[in-house]
Amino acid sequence: AQKVTQAQTEISVVEKEDVTLDCVYETRDTTYYLFWYKQPPSGELVFLIRRNSFDEQNEISGRYSWNFQKSTSSFNFTITASQVVDSAVYFCALIEDGNYQLIWGAGTKLIIKP
Amino acid sequence: DAGVTQSPTHLIKTRGQQVTLRCSPKSGHDTVSWYQQALGQGPQFIFQYYEEEERQRGNFPDRFSGHQFPNYSSELNVNALLLGDSALYLCASSFFPGGAYEQYFGPGTRLTVT
Numbered sequence: 001a002q003k004v005t006q007a008q009t010e011i012s013v014v015e016k017e018d019v020t021l022d023c024v025y026e027t028r029d030t031t032y033y034l035f036w037y038k039q040p041p042s043g044e045l046v047f048l049i050r051r052n053s054f055d056e057q058n059e060i061s062g063r064y065s066w067n068f069q070k071s072t073s074s075f076n077f078t079i080t081a082s083q084v085v086d087s088a089v090y091f092c093a094l095i096e097d098g099n100y101q102l103i104w105g106a107g108t109k110l111i112i113k114p
Numbered sequence: 115d116a117g118v119t120q121s122p123t124h125l126i127k128t129r130g131q132q133v134t135l136r137c138s139p140k141s142g143h144d145t146v147s148w149y150q151q152a153l154g155q156g157p158q159f160i161f162q163y164y165e166e167e168e169r170q171r172g173n174f175p176d177r178f179s180g181h182q183f184p185n186y187s188s189e190l191n192v193n194a195l196l197l198g199d200s201a202l203y204l205c206a207s208s209f210f211p212g213g214a215y216e217q218y219f220g221p222g223t224r225l226t227v228t
Contacts, residue, residue: 033215043202045157045219091156095215100147100170102206102217104156 002027004094006105013082014113021077021108023092029053031097034068034075039107040088051075079110087112116141118207118220126226127195135190135223139207145169146188147217148180149204157204163188164210192225200227 003026013019025034036048049059051068059066063080079086092105119138127133139146145164149157159172163182182188186207192199202224206217 035216037219042221043224044221045204045206047216047218050216093156100145100162100215101159101172102147102149102157104158106156 002029002032002094002096002103004092004103004105006090006092006108008108009106010109010111012111012113015084016081018078018080019082019110021079021090021092021110023075023077023105025073025075025092025094027094027096029096033095033097035093035095035102036066036075036077037091037093038088039091045091048077082110082112084112084114086110118143118205118218120203120205120220120223122223123221124224124226126228128228129195129197131195132191132193133195133225135192135203135205135225136187137190137205137207137220138187139205140218143207143209143218144186145208145210146182146186147206147208148188148190149206150174150199151202151204151222153201160190195227197227200225 005024032053034051038046056068065078067076089107089109091107093102095102118140121136147162148160151157160174160178161171162169166182177193179191202222204222205220208217
């Protein structure tokens with residue numbers, strides 16, 4: 001069965017600090033897709049990234065970077081030089097190939113203090 | 115380029131009543147998925163509609179039903195409302211097959227059952 005675990009319920013850091021959000025997943029499929037979404041207080045889920053299981057390259061987008069490691073079934077998300085606007089709940093999610101149901105972690109609430 | 119839209123934004127209903135929520139997908143998208151998000155939790159998949167048919171369903175009772183129209187918009191109907199149905203209902207759209215695994219979300223409808 002597929003499962004996504006975000007062990008960090010809440011993280012609080014001071015602005016400009018780097019912060020890493022952890023995501024561990026379980027799946028029996030060899031082909032799957034991993035996602036990160038951001039949910040600000042307004043409630044709308046904002047797509048951040050999709051990573052395919054066959055592509056283990058890390059990705060960097062501005063202050064955001066993602067570290068995908070199949071050996072440890074992890075897909076961690078790092079924000080460099082955090083800003084107050086980064087405050088939100090961040091969700092990691094998984095879809096198996098041929099399935100259309102996103103399986104979600106419980107989310108990590110990130111608080112960036114000025 | 116219009117994103118995913120949902121209506122209404124907020125809704126208050128009484129136990130036992132019925133409710134209909136509406137969703138218009140992002141331009142170019144033909145698939146609509148519905149999720150329920152209880153406070154402090156990750157979203158839970160309700161079902162997905164493609165070509166006006168329910169393609170996949172999560173673990174929700176038959177009180178939850180849906181419909182997709184020829185213009186790809188969708189409705190979520192919930193009958194015999196329970197207090198536990200209070201949640202944020204999120205609609206997500208995607209296009210099949212090329213973007214089947216990348217879902218874009220609307221702002222949600224917050225349903226309160228009293």
